[in-house]
Amino acid sequence: MAHTLEALKSGQLKGSKTLKLACGLKTFPEEILELADTLEVLDLSDNQLASIPEWISQFKKLKIIFFARNAFTEFPIVLAKCPELNMIGFKTNQIQTVAEHGFPPKLNWLILTDNKIEKLPKSIGDCTLLQKCALAGNRIEALPREMSNCKNLELLRISANRLKVIPQWLFELPKLSWIAFSGNPGTYQFQLDTNLESFHWSDFTIKELLGEGASGYISKALWTSKEQEVAIKVFKGDVTSDGLPEDEMNVSIAAGAHESLIEVLGQIESHPEEKSGLIMKLISADFINLGYPPSMQSCTRDVFDAQSVFTEVELLKIAKSMASVCDQLHAKGINHGDFYAHNILVNPNADCLLGDFGAATFYDKNSIWSDYIQRVEVRAYGCLIEDILSLIPDNSIKSSTRQAWEILISDCFNPNVKSRPSFSEIIMRLGDL
Known part of the structure; x- marks a missing residue:
């Protein structure tokens, strides 16, 4: 909930741990300094700020700051002086330069999506606690080799930049699990060969909005000529935190048919706003999200309902279906x-559907690095299995069986990326569980 400038100036917010102001600020209100002893979260998104005062270094408890949609052209180097600051967000500003040694010592979550950054500082390699780094939609031409020192990096978004080479060391990072790198000159240029039919927008009657993601809107619609209810995803066309919507659309088409993928029936043409869109099979209403996106506290790991409980049978079914669909995707590069x-839908029978290709990337499956790329995703698979296993009551699974699952998870987490099992190997191992 947003606060008001009046409440801040009147002293009503004294002692607050969180401050959120969105009121066209062009300069920092001096009254924020009165919160220096208590403030932990500062959200000044949706203002017109272009700099941060030096006195921000007095905020010894400040952990999280957000300055999305402001007017910054430089990353504020003063933030390096904030001892407890670990999460920084400057999405959709005009940042062009990030100076050396501008990051605070405890940084573990950095969001610089949709700016104009051309070069990253070598000192990013000093951010050894960095787990999550969002850099999509910039102008970065190369990643500094020093970044290979970020051994705790788990999630990286570098799509829609100007990278001429996707460096090999990226795929050797011991904890990297979720990476998006499409939309760069150095990315494998996949030629989509499809005979997917196009259908006129006027042949559909939109009924209701089913959901909205970073890249587009999904609606229930009536396909008039076929008298069939379908789902239509209309892409927004903007760079998202994951990458470019056209890449998501192409991957959705290229992924092919699989019982754990939502069937693509066609694509839209003649949208009134010239948007792209996909026509998909409408799935049953009894499918729900398997989990929820990571919280500020969990950082890279999904969260689940407190009452979420799984059985051994459900875990095995989910594990097999997801290994199978990942095996198919990587076989297609x-x-x-x-x-x-949170990108998997599940029904009461533990039937699963993998969705959201917003961060997906085509790669050359014949390259020497294809095995590494697949095994980066294997670590993400290990995280999923670990999460679900933790929600199975101890008394409902044999200790020997739990141990077998834990060994599989450990193998998926092997810091030597090449030593992890492939998805086809995982499928074979699941046959013995």
């Missing part, structure tokens, strides 16, 4: 990039 429980 597709890295999902966002393989999470």
